[in-house]
Amino acid sequence: MGRWKPPLGRQLPRDADAGATPEKKGISVTAATEQKLENYAESFSRFEKLAAGHDVAWLQNLRRNALARFCEVGFPSTGVEDWRFTNVSAIAEARFQLARDGSSEISREQIEQCLPATRTCALVFINGRFSRQHSSVESLPAGLTISSLSGQIRQNPGSLEPHLGRYLNLQRDPFCALNTAFLEDGAYVRAAKNVVAPDPIYLLFVSIGDKDLVMSHPRNLIIAESGSEIDVVEDYMSLDGSVEFCNSATELIANENATVSHYRIERHNTRSFNTSTLRIQQARTANVASHSILIGGALVRNNVHPVLAGEGGECLINGLFIGTGRQHLDNYMLVEHAGPHCGSRQFYNGILDDKAHGVFHGRIVVHKDAQKTDAKQTNRNVLLSDDALIDTKPQLEIFADDVKCTHGATIGQIEGNAIFYLRSRGIDEVSARRLLLMAFANECLERMREGAAREHVEKLIHEHLSRIAKIGSVEKAPRGVSETLQEAQ
Amino acid sequence: MSLLEIRNLHVKVDNREILKGIDLQVDAGEVHSIMGPNGSGKSTLAQVLARRESYEVTEGQILYEGKDLLEMKPEDAACEGLFMAFQYPVEIPGISNAYFLRSALNAIRKYRGEDEMDAMDFLPILREKVRLLEMDENLMNRSVNESFSGGEKKRNEILQMAVLEPKLAILDETDSGLDIDALRVVAKGVNAMRSPSRAMIVVTHYQRLLNYIVPDRVHVLVGGRIARSGGPELALELEERGYGTMEAAAGAATTA
Numbered sequence: 001m002g003r004w005k006p007p008l009g010r011q012l013p014r015d016a017d018a019g020a021t022p023e024k025k026g027i028s029v030t031a032a033t034e035q036k037l038e039n040y041a042e043s044f045s046r047f048e049k050l051a052a053g054h055d056v057a058w059l060q061n062l063r064r065n066a067l068a069r070f071c072e073v074g075f076p077s078t079g080v081e082d083w084r085f086t087n088v089s090a091i092a093e094a095r096f097q098l099a100r101d102g103s104s105e106i107s108r109e110q111i112e113q114c115l116p117a118t119r120t121c122a123l124v125f126i127n128g129r130f131s132r133q134h135s136s137v138e139s140l141p142a143g144l145t146i147s148s149l150s151g152q153i154r155q156n157p158g159s160l161e162p163h164l165g166r167y168l169n170l171q172r173d174p175f176c177a178l179n180t181a182f183l184e185d186g187a188y189v190r191a192a193k194n195v196v197a198p199d200p201i202y203l204l205f206v207s208i209g210d211k212d213l214v215m216s217h218p219r220n221l222i223i224a225e226s227g228s229e230i231d232v233v234e235d236y237m238s239l240d241g242s243v244e245f246c247n248s249a250t251e252l253i254a255n256e257n258a259t260v261s262h263y264r265i266e267r268h269n270t271r272s273f274n275t276s277t278l279r280i281q282q283a284r285t286a287n288v289a290s291h292s293i294l295i296g297g298a299l300v301r302n303n304v305h306p307v308l309a310g311e312g313g314e315c316l317i318n319g320l321f322i323g324t325g326r327q328h329l330d331n332y333m334l335v336e337h338a339g340p341h342c343g344s345r346q347f348y349n350g351i352l353d354d355k356a357h358g359v360f361h362g363r364i365v366v367h368k369d370a371q372k373t374d375a376k377q378t379n380r381n382v383l384l385s386d387d388a389l390i391d392t393k394p395q396l397e398i399f400a401d402d403v404k405c406t407h408g409a410t411i412g413q414i415e416g417n418a419i420f421y422l423r424s425r426g427i428d429e430v431s432a433r434r435l436l437l438m439a440f441a442n443e444c445l446e447r448m449r450e451g452a453a454r455e456h457v458e459k460l461i462h463e464h465l466s467r468i469a470k471i472g473s474v475e476k477a478p479r480g481v482s483e484t485l486q487e488a489q
Numbered sequence: 490m491s492l493l494e495i496r497n498l499h500v501k502v503d504n505r506e507i508l509k510g511i512d513l514q515v516d517a518g519e520v521h522s523i524m525g526p527n528g529s530g531k532s533t534l535a536q537v538l539a540r541r542e543s544y545e546v547t548e549g550q551i552l553y554e555g556k557d558l559l560e561m562k563p564e565d566a567a568c569e570g571l572f573m574a575f576q577y578p579v580e581i582p583g584i585s586n587a588y589f590l591r592s593a594l595n596a597i598r599k600y601r602g603e604d605e606m607d608a609m610d611f612l613p614i615l616r617e618k619v620r621l622l623e624m625d626e627n628l629m630n631r632s633v634n635e636s637f638s639g640g641e642k643k644r645n646e647i648l649q650m651a652v653l654e655p656k657l658a659i660l661d662e663t664d665s666g667l668d669i670d671a672l673r674v675v676a677k678g679v680n681a682m683r684s685p686s687r688a689m690i691v692v693t694h695y696q697r698l699l700n701y702i703v704p705d706r707v708h709v710l711v712g713g714r715i716a717r718s719g720g721p722e723l724a725l726e727l728e729e730r731g732y733g734t735m736e737a738a739a740g741a742a743t744t745a
Contacts, residue, residue: 415579417579418579418581420541420563420579421575421578421579421581422581422589422593423562423563423564423567424539424540424563424564424566424567424572424573424575425567425572425589425593425596425649425653426564426567426568426593426594426596426597426600426653427564427592427593427596428562428564428596429562429564431592431596432564435584435589435592436581436584438583438584439581439582439583439584439632440582440583441583442583442584443582443583446583
């Protein structure tokens with residue numbers, strides 16, 4: 001078995017942290033005894049013997065190096081700046097097992113309910129594994145390849161070698177290392193030069209329970225060759241109330257002048273853990289939009305990490321997170337400007353109720369050569385209860401001298417005046433609350449291109465907000481009204 | 490039975506008595522104007538009628554079509570046909586004006602047991618009213634009042650009134666801040682709504698609006714009480730002599 005070497009090719013910009021060793025940056029293991037790292041090592045030793053591509057040297061090395069890295073650093077503690085607001089000890093202390101194949105227990109009807117009615121292409125993954133019987137791919141345009149990653153590994157691993165694991169930074173993030181160690185299945189999407197996909201590509205990841213606590217590490221590779229245009233929807237959800245640890249990673253490569261809209265929907269049950277990373281690599285004049293919708297999960301970490309490597313690239317990083325109960329929703333943005341004349345716009349809206357905790361960490365790094373960068377960041381939050389909490393933190397690191405970077409954050413409540421205005425026109429209080437929440441959410445929806453993917457997301461959000469508006473009116477109406485009183489005077 | 494009957498209304502805001510015993514009767518088909526200097530309680534009266542709950546009614550009664558208005562929620566009062574054009578219309582980012590108007594109309598229709606209207610049925614009605622108020626149709630697709638000019642906001646209030654067709658409309662200083670062209674358009678919209686089955690209360694600081702919307706009755710509010718009532722000629726008298734004499738009279742009355 002040969003040593004795995006990084007594939008040759010164009011020099012990529014260094015990740016923001018590549019210079020500093022993680023140890024120096026303070027990644028510490030919160031006493032190895034509490035963390036069940038040996039559990040992962042044991043799972044891995046069984047996994048690597050049977051996994052797709054177990055006989056592919058570069059892939060095995062990629063996995064082994066990743067596991068080694070993960071075991072070296074373990075799960076991050078809140079002492080690490082990037083994890084300051086998010087305590088993952090609940091994940092670290094649990095003993096998760098790789099989920100078995102649960103596809104036989106799930107009917108087509110169950111899956112049908114989770115997907116939009118009109119679609120041409122949906123890959124379904126059950127507990128992280130591709131399920132052919134639940135998936136459907138109708139006529140695709142020539143040049144558009146959509147398959148499971150495991151299938152691609154078996155059939156043509158060579159096609160993956162130049163890309164897979166190339167962009168994700170295993171040194172920075174132990175969850176990415178863990179994902180890479182267990183890399184086997186997920187989606188492989190490739191649009192050849194100038195190919196335009198007419199319909200969104202749905203990737204549905206569902207989980208169902210087991211006697212153990214289950215984990216899955218979905219891994220997606222999306223390649224948009226120059227001039228191509230695709231929409232991809234990653235949708236993560238639970239089919240029952242069992243606890244899952246879903247740790248996904250997606251590498252999205254947008255080559256010259258490609259246009260990609262990427263949607264990520266997190267709607268696990270509120271007992272599950274979901275960590276995910278979207279790593280975007282943009283070449284010259286590529287245009288990428290990342291839309292994140294977080295409405296589920298007990299503890300969610302949403303990493304979005306675009307690198308604008310070529311000249312004139314545009315990136316929209318759009319998100320909406322809605323937390324209720326004790327949900328913890330952490331959004332960690334790292335936007336790297338490495339090429340000149342690029343624009344990035346971050347807009348994240350948060351709605352938090354009950355004791356939910358939201359985090360928005362917006363980091364922008366402008367490298368030395370990224371002159372004429374135009375980077376904008378806005379995080380707006382609405383808190384619906386006294387106990388809801390938001391931590392919002394901009395972080396700008398600028399090494400070029402001719403750039404425009406702006407950031408802003410707001411935290412507010414539903415305005416009493418606005419509710420009264422709507423009520424004075426005949427709209428009842430619950431509907432008024434729902435309308436205002438939807439209006440706030442619509443800011444995020446309006447940044448999505450019109451089409452099937454947006455309609456799917458819109459429907460999910462509206463259903464979710466209708467529930468919140470109803471709950472809110474019963475439990476909080478008296479206090480809400482008294483706040484209205486004070487504001488009106 | 491009058492459409493609206495206010496009896497001995499006392500209202501406190503922040504523990505301070507603003508209205509000190511108002512009596513007013515408005516019949517269907519009438520236009521009443523309430524005038525008065527700043528701080529006399531004009532807007533407080535309008536807000537209480539629109540059921541703003543932060544105003545504490547300490548004494549008195551308001552009967553709307555014989556029913557106790559003070560027992561109604563703001564949305565129920567609206568559904569019963571009461572409408573207030575806001576002095577400061579609220580901006581609601583993220584909800585389009587057309588959607589807002591249709592939601593409001595449907596809420597009222599539903600209350601009355603009528604079928605809700607879909608966008609296709611609603612559009613021609615909206616178009617007609619938009620033309621009446623000489624508004625830009627593009628404003629219908631923009632968020633409610635967001636980045637509207639002052640005049641556009643006020644016209645938008647009258648547009649809502651035109652769409653919702655209330656029985657009793659209260660215009661709270663709709664004229665303030667309007668230039669003469671905007672004022673003319675607003676007045677045209679209001680006059681087009683005058684009907685034997687509808688009453689209006691026009692709250693204003695200036696007589697100017699009353700050149701365009703000629704009221705049946707004028708009431709002058711000073712220090713939380715109606716100091717004088719009369720016909721449209723009272724507005725002209727005020728224009729010439731100002732509120733000073735009446736304030737002095739009211740002051741004398743209070744100290745007396």
